[in-house]
Amino acid sequence: MRFDSLLDSVGHTPLVGLPTLSPSPDVRLWAKLEDRNPTGSVKDRAALAMITKAEKDGLLHPGSTLLEPTSGNTGIALAMVAKQRGYKLICVMPENTSSERAQLLRMWGAEIIYSPAAGGSNEAVRVAKEIGKQNPDWVMLYQYGNEANALAHYETTGPELLADLPTITHFVAGLGTTGTLMGAGRYLREAKPDVQIVAAEPRYGELVYGLRNLEEGFVPELYDESVLTSRFSVGPRDAVRRTRELLDKEGIFAGISTGAILHAALGLAAKAEKKGEAADIAFIVCDGGWKYLSTGAYEGTLEEAEAALEGQLWA
């Protein structure tokens, strides 16, 4: 496959079957390998779409500075696109994220401002909004409320899934900005009204939920509950167990959030199998495991991995 540039190669990722983890020939699991994107995560789609849209809207000029709250992957993707297109990027990132993410951001030329660990990404959003107010010239694409984020998945991820798996019955993805689920979910629902759109949401350690009051909670502006069929909360133990199972049984080396998504997908598969219904369940492999090696998730017992992840933003 030949492309004019790296940015032209975003998307078009493989969908691979999981012959060992699928419960039967009638209930099949399919992994969409988003780690095959240029910076190694699903976020390249949203980053490219948001920057391209901002250019069309006349918000960006050569040398413009972008500001974005991110726990990692969106920042890394934005940094790559921004560098290609001649913009500067400043990321506001919670300090309890893996060191690989900071190294990658800096390699692609981004500057990092850390936000406090307590409160996780909520804090990063709050801090970024404050900084944005003081620097009105900077452009905040704001992945949580930018329609181009969801639209990227409506226009690319969704159609790719349907073309590769016309018999799709379930689509499972992680719930962060909600862009993947909203965009691909809407597209699939329009084409197949009965398709189930299922969210797997990481459940972190207590530090991450350390808000001062409940009114500081956060629901992304992009989120539309009516797109989803169901939503599951997956803790680090199940996420790590499934991440390891995916590598062990199918050879796929994925990040920890993918383990959480696989956990939900396997639950749906077991339910379909029990009811005797056929199912083609597609799920997103958000990224590879490389960026998380230092977290301790890939070594030792499950108990040790779970303890190591306590307090970290692992998805």
Next chain:
Amino acid sequence: MAVEVRIPTILRPYTGGEKVVTAEGASLQELIANLDATYAGIGERLVDESGLRRFVNVYLNDEDVRFLDGLATEVTEGDSVTILPAVAGG
């Protein structure tokens, strides 16, 4: 009919610091009423006139109750209920 309820840090002042408490009821609504009877004030932090508060997520055995029957969701002995504030990802 005792059900285990996990309380987030932010609501533990109501439960005397307890992380996990037990409550009784056949539905989530009854369960919350029962919680409020034991830990006065916790109920209104979770629900308002329109139902579950916007930044409160409640999971029955890890599934978001908004996609089950909301406050009318049935609970049975041995179920586990987790309350969490809504947080950002990405």
